[in-house]
Amino acid sequence: MPRFHEDPQILNAKAVEIVKDLVAKEKVTPKDRMAIPVQKPAVLDPLQRSRWQEEVEKTFTPAQAVAEANRCLQCKNTPCVKGCPVNINIPGFLNLAAQGKFAEAVAVIKESSLLPAICGRVCPQERQCQENCTVGKSKKDVAQAVSIGKVERFLADWDAANNNGAMEIKPESGHKVAVIGSGPAGLVVAADCRREGHEVHVFEALHKLGGVLRYGIPEFRLPKSVVDSQINALQAMGVHFHTNYVVGRTRQLADMLKEDGFEAAFIGVGAGLPIFMGIPGEDLVGVCTANEYLTRANLMGCIYPGKNDTPMYRSKKVVVLGGGNVAMDSCRMAKRLGAEEVTVLYRRSRSEMPARREEVQHAFEEGIRFCFLQNACAVNGDEKGHVKSVTVQKYELGEPDASGRRRPVAIEGDTYELECDTVLIAIGNSSNPLLTSSTEGLEVNKKGNVIVDEATGKTSLDNVYAGGDIVLGAATVILAMGEGRRAARSINELLANK
């Protein structure tokens, strides 16, 4: 039986009381709204969950969602919308949710976002919509902002449970669209183009669909059932999926456009090419990229011991390098797969960490050790070529750099040795050249990212569009989705005029 941090029944009962009070009131004033406490979802007990794959944070109950939505002040200048990469009408859906009109609220979200169940879970809200929230601002704490993401997630889950997932599709247009990559950007393009009545084929290189949602983000943060239901909905809409199909290898993009009847193509192949540290010892046995580690765990099924054929590192002492979401996923996964001691080395301080605040919090609770202003400068091996330790360099914060964050400066001579058997490198990805290098005429910048027209998402090739991480470099799910929507709009316009 799962144990919870706080009793879910009590959490819900408190929300029910709040909603009762609100209903009893003739008029709910901003003061009333400001007085409603932030609703906390049920969260699995850290000790127990750190050995489980089960999703850590549960969805709001209807009462919690209504109570939380009532915290919104309905600001006229909508600062939250400005923080949202796809400009969801946030006050609009919160207003409806506050009245318990869930179906109508979902419809408002879907005007702008097609993957609310996913974005509600993985968006860095505290740096987007919730950062600008007036409630949070006036309480001088972003944690006090309206939990927009959690309400969004509730609405999406409610929608899926109540089977309202399918979308209206226009009559068949006779046009054919190829979508390369089944990650967030690709899924959005597939949905948007299919809704216009186009025949849509999605091509995925791996054996399972979803891209980073499948191989990267772990079950405990994004249950695969959520990804499945999203893909099932697209299948029900008539989108065709082709797995084990590596465009650029199995078939050239040019041939698909010339011979297979595709009139437009969208490239959303992500940023899958791991970056290494460039320090001595990275070739030792036991050093692996977060991509490899998470792929083994998530995609290849190593989280199901006894069923998986793909082996997993038997790690006891793990060092994770990096401070982003992937680093958090890796350290928490290592713990769940049996590591006794997991240390995250991050060369800046906690406030500069790019990871979602909640994930960092969860990692702390689960007993992950964090060493800030520290980084590995060498990996050391034993005589068999296995990792035995990392040499850690300490840093201090200097002047702000191009990213606006204070630059970490190495403190000369301040190093120590940290014993470990596994080192996970989670310092980012650059763009994968597999498709871009095999596609003639497709222009890329010096980082290898596909160059697109800002307004349309069009590449240097006719009828070919791109979006997501292959354009942006490693970014977020919501940004990829925004890019996908832009490209889909252009593709639909292009085909409408044919």
Add this chain to the structure above:
Amino acid sequence: MMDLASIVGKEAPPKGHKILFKEFFSEKVVCMRVEAAMIAKERKPGQFIIVQTDVEYGERIPLTIADADVEEGSITIVFQIMGKSTEELSHFEVGDYIPVITGPLGHPTHIENFGRVVAVGGGIGLAPLYPIVQGLKKAGNHVTVIAGARNKDLLIFEDKMKAIADEYVIVTDDGSYGRKALVTEPLKEFCEQDPKPDMVIAIGPPIMMKFCAATTKPYGVYTLVSLNTIMIDGTGMCGCCRVTVDGKIKFVCVDGPEFDAHLVDFDNMSKRLASFREQETEANNHTCRFRAALKEMEEAQA
């Protein structure tokens, strides 16, 4: 409401790739011809595929392509039973479907008229070497094939290679067939000849490729090897297959699989290949015990 028509009308999920032919070359070496029309059409010498025996939990096994028939829409694979996954694959029969075949992956071999080429194949390395020799011949090269095996029974592709090679030398470890020698012996002799080879390509076990590289190096003969490291996705995403080439990290799946043999750190590669030895042994023992028990049961029933 879900549109029922679209559910009913949905095509049945593809079963995978039908096995058209299967032969045990030896106890541990299996040859299969498998339906894979698109791969047959696109593949070039030097490229590989990834195979899974189960979509849900199967390992992604990189295998080289030994041959292809564009008309039939099939490819030929030759693999050695090394562990649990290849063992499982060896139990697929003609008419069965392999659920996942992805490819062709990796860069094709750079083929041009080099002049005189010595192609060294050890064990099942002769299988991927075959299309390369084909390509080299087509480009006008004089090709000498050195075919090595532990013993006579383990030598593969003899007739096929003989049919296309200009010279064909057999060596076996135990002398049961051809010369009793390692492949490096005749290789050294060819390097000492005048004119020496313009290029050597060696495909086989890591240790063989390492010593081929060491053999040709003093003679300054450009030598290519095709590496087969541990892989997962095979598209450059995970970095598991990396090797050190000229002091730099290279991915076998997208930068290779072929590299300049004189620049490859073979010792590190061998260590990395043994990353999961413990788990592999356990899985093997488990599978063996399971199969033994199954056999016992069947015998008891009979």
